[in-house]
Amino acid sequence: MSDLAIKVDRVSKKFCKSLQKSMVYGLTDIGRNLCGMKSDPHILRDDEFWAIKDISFEVKRGEAFALVGANGAGKTTLLKMLNGIFWPDEGKITVKGTLGPLIAVGAGFHPMLSGRDNIYINAAILGIGKKEIQKRFDEIVAFADIGKFLDTPVKHYSSGMFVRLGFAVAVHCEPEILLIDEILSVGDMSFQTKCKKKMDQFLTSGKTIVYISHNLDTVVNMCQRALFIQEGRMVYAGDSKNVVYEYRKSVLNQEKRVLSHGIRQGSGEVVIKKVELLDQNGEATDTFKPMSYLKLKVHYDAVQRVENPQFRFRIFTNDKTIIVEANSSDHSEQLGAIQGPGEICYEIPSIPFNVGRYPFSVLIADSTGMMVYDAHEHLHEFMVDPGSDNLDIPFRSGVLFVPGQWDLNSKTL
Amino acid sequence: MEHKHTVVQTYEPDNCLRQGYFTALKEIFNELFYNKWLIYQLFKRDFSAMYKQSFIGFLWIFIMPILNVGLFAMLGHSGIFNFGDINVPYPIYAILGLAYWQIFANGMVACGGSLTAVGDMVMRIKFSKKCVVIAAIGRGIVTFLVQLLLIVFLFMFFKIMPSKGALLMPLFAIPIIVFTIGLGLIVALLNSIVRDTGNLLTALISFYMYLTPILYAKPKVGILNQLANINPMHYFIAAGRDVVLTGHLTEPGGFIVSTIVAFVILFFGLMVFHLTETRITERI
Known part of the structure; x- marks a missing residue:
């Protein structure tokens, strides 16, 4: 001693x-x-x-x-x-x-x-x-x-x-x-x-x-x-x-325990069956490293035939500020008509997010976006976490993680 | 390095049970000796804060006994109250007695409430809690010393010469101080756990004052006489008064026994306090 x-x-x-x-x-x-x-x-x-x-x-x-x-x-x-x-x-x-x-x-x-x-x-x-x-x-x-x-x-x-x-x-x-x-x-x-x-x-x-x-x-x-x-x-x-x-x-x-007060609503012509997040190996997960690959996969079932529906994906901060919004209607091609079960994916090659927990929403609406068939508002979330083997990444505040570098040689005297 | 001087402290449950009485006693004395300066500072804190927001400040020390004695002099004068057989002017007799008594009365209230008064501090810093209780007696002692002036004035006013023993007056306060600290330690400990103790104490002390021959002479017979015979405070006050008025004690035996009792109570109080003080913080 x-x-x-x-x-x-x-x-x-x-x-x-x-x-x-x-x-x-x-x-x-x-x-x-x-x-x-x-x-x-x-x-x-x-x-x-x-x-x-x-x-x-x-x-x-x-x-x-x-x-x-x-x-x-x-x-x-x-x-x-x-x-x-x-x-x-x-x-x-x-x-x-x-x-x-x-x-x-x-x-x-x-x-x-x-x-x-x-x-x-x-x-x-x-x-x-x-x-x-x-x-x-x-x-x-x-x-x-x-x-x-x-x-x-x-x-x-x-x-x-x-x-x-x-x-x-x-x-x-x-x-x-x-x-x-x-x-x-x-x-x-x-x-x-x-x-x-x-x-x-x-x-x-x-x-x-x-x-x-x-x-x-x-x-x-x-x-x-x-x-x-x-x-x-x-x-x-x-x-x-x-x-x-x-x-x-x-x-x-x-936070996860407290947070999931999501809302589900919609008219029901198309139903979201399952929402999955996949990593670069195609494995389902809810934890990602900063700057890693993320793929959203939505399994849906179109109970009725609908023309040109749009899928919307939104990622939020904890205080519900939208960080990212992606809409399938932005794609240059039309989705066309859907009927019966199917799936649709959205890929982000590298998520520039800082450590934290990010709720997200998935929504299916008609071609005008006015009529919502099914929506999972804040029902899901994923976590960004460098993992215990990457502790040298310092924790900084802010929503985004930008892999910038300081150039210390550039200082002038 | 200064490794030799490093203090090692160990905290374990019930560790008071592991040490003998002798070790405990040694610890107590070391603690008090080491904390002399703290006791003085705590006393100063208490004392200088007392009259800080007050216009007449120290004059309060004179006002209380004069009011008390004045009331009794009035009661005696109109024949409602019988002082008994007193052969000096009543104010001298009564104020002398009260000067001694207030060491005990103020001391008990101050010591008993001392720990709860600094409860906030006890919760946040570790320091010697015994010192807080001991420092609380200081106010009573200062009041006593200041009241000596009042007594000198009274002797001059009535043109009476006190005995030479009057110079020993402060010495006769010591058994009272010892007695009060001993009881005060136990009351402070209990009061920090159960607040009823403090209220009960205030009630008991005024009751005790009337049972003790302070404002009247000790009756020759009757229940008050019997109670005075077993009352250490009576012996302390009587002896302290005798030494000023006549220079020789009327009941030296009782005074000596009471003084021994006072020291036993102090020992007991310190011991109980030392063995259980680790439990105070979480209950205060």
Whole structure:
């Protein structure tokens, strides 16, 4: 364990949903402990649930480690457990080194007292004595950039100033392990840059960071390893790129569950029997790599004979903006009359889509497009995903994936 | 590297059960010693915030006892209330008693509510929770010291000379402080889990005040006499008052026993608190 800063070994934590029962359980546990009895923490009592269950991981000294997951997954609870605020009900946590918790910046600030007073108090709470804080006082004030408001009660501070002061005190206490819960998102741009710099400095001096963020780019850039948790359980741990990939995939899968509120309507002269997506090998799939081949195949059944129907294919973003519309009537040739079962295909040689989930619609209408025989509106979707072997493709926002290249040699001095 | 100095912390369920009382005691003292500065800062936070948005600020420290004593002096003067046998001017007797009493009364309310008052902080940072409770007694001590001025003024007003023992007055506050912190730790712990504790405490304290001979002399017979005989606060206050007025204690035995009781309660309070404080955060 010599090079480990944090070791979390099969740790669980339970919480109680009911306040009344929580009081009773609290008193019972205290009573039992005082009588020298164990409190049987591994048993769930009525209305209790596991907020964290069976989580294990290790963080090496000098490493940046990220916790990712949706809101309510238990990231903050876990961070609080590393800090020793919550005590595990199962398992064991070992922390080597002094901790600098940035779980809630400015916790412990008294609104009525001035910034100056609060610096002293906050530092004392974080375990820093008088002399040390006097030495670093000017540095803290400079970093927080609160200048002339130093002697103003903090209740009159803007939320940005409040956070800056809190962060400044915490980092200048020079802990060996910094626990950061999504604070960069609060300050303005210049402060964010400052924080980022401070964190980099921190890492280069061989200290350790455990980091919670919803900014997955930062996670990948700053942290070597990460842990993805969901509903208090470990889903995936390892290299931060892989973890972020798994996390993103799971978010996409959840969207699928929520999204499919498609509509089916039409007069029924022609019915869509089946919609398939095929890859370049002709295999049916719903996941494609960016820039890969996609083929749509629509199996229909024309119950009545219809003249020159048109097939329409639309791809949408999640907020139902149309990205692509293709219509069979655009073809130079006429489709002619159809009757009975048949199929029609639409090919895209290379889909220029970014990672994401794309709903699509298929529609069959008469030659004017006014009368709809059958329509699958948003009934289907496909996913674009680089696959776990292509993680070097950085995730960028935007709907389209364009394989552009930077020409770094073209810079002029 | 500074590996030698690296602090290693381990969190495990029920880990209070793994250590003996001696280890726990050592831990408690290390923790308190290490956190002296924190206790002072917490006290300052509490104290300087108290009178921040107030015009007359510190004067409140004088107003409360004067109102209380004035009321009782009036009741006594009109014969509704019988003080008993007091051979010094009543205001001196009563304000002396109240000065000691408020260390306990203010202290209990402040200590008992201290953890819930900083509940937000407890949820977000790990720090020594004992220090919060201990720092809460500070306000009562300062009030006591400030009220000494009032007492000096009263002696001058009535043109009476206190005994030389009056200089020891602050010393006699120590058992009360010890007693209050001991009880306060347990009340704070219970209050953080069950809020009824705080309300119950406020009710009990005013009840307790009238049972303790503070605003009246200890009766010679009757139920109040018997209760005073087993009441540590009575011994603390009586001794503290005796030392100022006459210079020698009327009930030294009771005072010594009560002082021992106070230290036992402090030990017990610290121990209970130390062994169970890991459970506070999730219930607060």
